[in-house]
Amino acid sequence: MKKRDTVGKIAYEQIIKDLDETKTPTYNEQSQEMLKEFMPRVLECVEIHKKKFPTDFYVETITIEVPLMGKKVYRFKYVGKLACPTPTYDQTVFKYNHHDDRLEYLWTIPDKGTCSYLKQNALLIPKEHKKLLEFVLDDSSNELLRKAKKLNNEEMDSPLIIKG
Numbered sequence: 520m521k522k523r524d525t526v527g528k529i530a531y532e533q534i535i536k537d538l539d540e541t542k543t544p545t546y547n548e549q550s551q552e553m554l555k556e557f558m559p560r561v562l563e564c565v566e567i568h569k570k571k572f573p574t575d576f577y578v579e580t581i582t583i584e585v586p587l588m589g590k591k592v593y594r595f596k597y598v599g600k601l602a603c604p605t606p607t608y609d610q611t612v613f614k615y616n617h618h619d620d621r622l623e624y625l626w627t628i629p630d631k632g633t634c635s636y637l638k639q640n641a642l643l644i645p646k647e648h649k650k651l652l653e654f655v656l657d658d659s660s661n662e663l664l665r666k667a668k669k670l671n672n673e674e675m676d677s678p679l680i681i682k683g
Contacts, residue, residue, distance in 0.1 A: 560597055565615050565622060568599030575617050576601055582609040582630070603670040606663040608634065614670070626654045626663055634658070 557580070564578050581596045603625075604612060611627040628634065634655045637644060644652050657663045668675055 557595065560595065561613060564597040564599055569615070572599065572601060573617065576615050577603050578613045578615065579604045580611040603667040605667060606658050625666070626657070627651060628654055628658050
């Protein structure tokens, strides 16, 4: 008499087969796809907040990880703010100058693991990632925090923005 496979074993084998067939996109592949929509969404956020804020403001984009059916999916959250946000991981910040109708790119800080990797391998980082490394190093030295406080007209020892 032949032994029958359990339902669990059959389901597991089917999941593995499905994963092999669908070739789930890597983080980098998914990131490249998301970046196609990134600037149009930033500009959409600017247009929304130009109507709400009759002055200079900031657009903070935050990368969030959303579990979706057992997979990690990354999304951007776009937020308009009157004050320059505190530098943190998974963040990109722009400043909108109301008078000049101009958007200025301030910084990008990747996730904690990427920051650590960039710092540890600073001499090996390709030329196209040097600006990102510069932001990471500026964050580590609190230069970005000083910049945020200056943009908010705060003193460096002001408790209003505290790097956590």
